[in-house]
Amino acid sequence: xxxxxxxxxxxxxxxxxxxxxxxxxxxxxxxxxxxxxxxxxxxxxxxxxxxxxxxxxxxxxxxxxxxxxxxxxxxxxxxxxxxxxxxxxxxxxxxxxxxxxxxxxxxxxxxxxxxxxxxxxxxxxxxxxxxxxxxxxxxxxxxxxxxxxxxxxxxxxxxxxxxxxxxxxxx
Amino acid sequence: xxxxxxxxxxxxxxxxxxxxxxxxxxxxxxxxxxxxxxxxxxxxxxxxxxxxxxxxxxxxxxxxxxxxxxxxxxxxxxxxxxxxxxxxxxxxxxxxxxxxxxxxxxxxxxxxxxxxxxxxxxxxxxxxxxxxxxxxxxxxxxxxxxxxxxxxxxxxxxxxxxxxxxxxxxxxxxxxxxxxxxxxxxxxxxxxxxxxxxxxxxxxxxxxxxxxxxxxxxxxxxxxxxxxxxxxxxxxxxxxxxxxxxxxxxxxxxxxxxxxxxxxxxxxxxxxxxxxxxxxxxxxxxxxxxxxxxxxxxxxxxxxxxxxxxxxxxxxxxxxxxxxxxxxxxxxxxxxxxxxxxxxxxxxxxxxxxxxxxxxxxxxxxxxxxxxxxxxxxxxxxxxxxxxx
Numbered sequence: 001x002x003x004x005x006x007x008x009x010x011x012x013x014x015x016x017x018x019x020x021x022x023x024x025x026x027x028x029x030x031x032x033x034x035x036x037x038x039x040x041x042x043x044x045x046x047x048x049x050x051x052x053x054x055x056x057x058x059x060x061x062x063x064x065x066x067x068x069x070x071x072x073x074x075x076x077x078x079x080x081x082x083x084x085x086x087x088x089x090x091x092x093x094x095x096x097x098x099x100x101x102x103x104x105x106x107x108x109x110x111x112x113x114x115x116x117x118x119x120x121x122x123x124x125x126x127x128x129x130x131x132x133x134x135x136x137x138x139x140x141x142x143x144x145x146x147x148x149x150x151x152x153x154x155x156x157x158x159x160x161x162x163x164x165x166x167x168x169x170x171x
Numbered sequence: 172x173x174x175x176x177x178x179x180x181x182x183x184x185x186x187x188x189x190x191x192x193x194x195x196x197x198x199x200x201x202x203x204x205x206x207x208x209x210x211x212x213x214x215x216x217x218x219x220x221x222x223x224x225x226x227x228x229x230x231x232x233x234x235x236x237x238x239x240x241x242x243x244x245x246x247x248x249x250x251x252x253x254x255x256x257x258x259x260x261x262x263x264x265x266x267x268x269x270x271x272x273x274x275x276x277x278x279x280x281x282x283x284x285x286x287x288x289x290x291x292x293x294x295x296x297x298x299x300x301x302x303x304x305x306x307x308x309x310x311x312x313x314x315x316x317x318x319x320x321x322x323x324x325x326x327x328x329x330x331x332x333x334x335x336x337x338x339x340x341x342x343x344x345x346x347x348x349x350x351x352x353x354x355x356x357x358x359x360x361x362x363x364x365x366x367x368x369x370x371x372x373x374x375x376x377x378x379x380x381x382x383x384x385x386x387x388x389x390x391x392x393x394x395x396x397x398x399x400x401x402x403x404x405x406x407x408x409x410x411x412x413x414x415x416x417x418x419x420x421x422x423x424x425x426x427x428x429x430x431x432x433x434x435x436x437x438x439x440x441x442x443x444x445x446x447x448x449x450x451x452x453x454x455x456x457x458x459x460x461x462x463x464x465x466x467x468x469x470x471x472x473x474x475x476x477x478x479x480x481x482x483x484x485x486x487x488x489x490x491x492x493x494x495x496x497x498x499x500x501x502x503x504x505x506x507x508x509x510x511x512x513x514x515x516x517x518x519x520x521x522x523x524x525x526x527x528x529x530x531x532x533x534x535x536x537x538x539x540x541x542x543x544x545x546x547x548x549x550x551x552x553x554x555x556x557x558x559x560x
Contacts, residue, residue: 019345026173036345040201041286061443064528065528
């Protein structure tokens with residue numbers, strides 16, 4: 001099972017990214033199963049939120065929050081703390097939206113892409129980075145998940161953000 | 172069509188396919204999304220129904236009762252304190268034999284106030300006369316929504332139906348769901364037709380009072396109606412499998428119980444983790460099994476007795492406590508065994524109250540406890556080394 005923890009602030013779309021990844025992974029059917037859920041509770045703009053995606057080749061029975069992740073994706077580097085590493089599996093990776101380097105983490109200035117595309121959030125950029133680094137889903141399926149689950153008006157810009165970021169991460 | 176949906180959204184899709192004519196609801200976390208989706212469907216025309224915004228849950232169910240009394244297929248949804256607030260009306264709906272369907276997002280009851288999932292809300296209403304189903308995942312939630320009306324409206328049953336989804340863990344968790352076609356759904360579920368309605372051409376007395384001489388006859392018939400649901404659930408699931416290809420197993424679902432020595436009996440979304448834990452223990456040579464109760468009313472007395480007859484010990488794991496006694500599911504399970512003359516050692520594990528996580532390690536410990544002769548009522552995580560942490 002591949003487990004991803006998404007960290008963001010309310011309104012940044014961390015849960016949307018978590019959900020899109022699950023939809024992309026299961027798009028081809030067959031033995032692909034996914035769960036995606038937010039940290040449960042009241043939602044407040046700006047408050048730290050967590051979201052979870054679990055990907056497996058059999059139905060996911062464990063519906064509890066991930067305690068050891070393959071990837072932690074952080075949409076806002078003010079939420080980064082070194083203690084987060086305790087939530088990673090041995091070869092797990094941190095992916096952080098940050099203008100400054102963080103030791104042992106894959107950092108990327110996501111606003112570079114979101115700004116260029118006039119997107120108010122970086123969630124699909126971070127989704128693209130995860131897709132590029134993890135190859136958990138194909139870029140095509142990831143783009144398809146945006147087409148299927150995001151409003152028509154913002155689909156193309158978000159797909160561009162995703163694909164650019166996926167390329168950056170794959171380098 | 173396959174979609175990646177939450178339990179609430181999946182249930183809303185099932186209700187859309189069931190074509191209710193009146194939806195009356197008051198929003199409450201974690202039920203809110205199901206009624207939001209349905210109001211969107213009414214707005215965009217994908218569902219033709221009268222959507223009534225009411226000012227409370229008491230009114231939500233009162234409105235559904237009125238709609239059903241006019242011969243309409245009615246739907247409402249609630250959770251926790253909302254269910255308790257409408258409790259008076261639950262009995263009216265059941266006693267009036269109105270086959271209303273309600274989704275309840277299982278959530279803890281105050282105080283301390285808490286919005287997270289447990290099953291104390293719905294289990295407190297077992298005596299209200301409603302059929303009570305508990306879904307495990309989003310697909311089952313959708314399928315129950317579609318099957319619910321066919322069961323509730325069957326003339327042998329004529330009983331309202333409560334479909335329970337664990338708050339958040341099921342209502343807010345996204346997974347792949349197969350949404351049936353409209354034409355398939357229509358062939359499975361015909362429009363609601365009833366004589367139990369206000370009809371100016373054929374007037375009849377409805378929602379009347381009945382004195383000591385006759386009241387108990389109505390109660391007896393109400394009981395018969397809920398009991399009849401057992402057979403109708405089986406028939407409905409067979410017809411459902413025929414059309415949609417997904418097969419359900421009646422009042423209970425058994426997992427690796429044929430040769431099981433140690434069995435966990437539970438309900439709702441925790442069952443998946445119980446099955447996974449049973450698999451792990453089997454690799455270590457422990458003959459573990461799981462019984463998932465799908466319906467608390469009618470209660471699966473025979474099914475429970477049959478499956479536990481040859482076990483060495485069982486545990487009931489539930490997100491409920493009847494203060495001063497034990498978990499209500501445990502009480503029901505024990506009664507089933509006693510009636511059937513089955514003498515197997517049982518114990519009761521209370522967990523997940525107020526949304527507290529139940530881990531694979533917790534479940535494994537239940538199996539090892541009962542294999543070591545545990546009995547009585549225990550709260551997971553309280554007592555022992557990790558007392559209350």
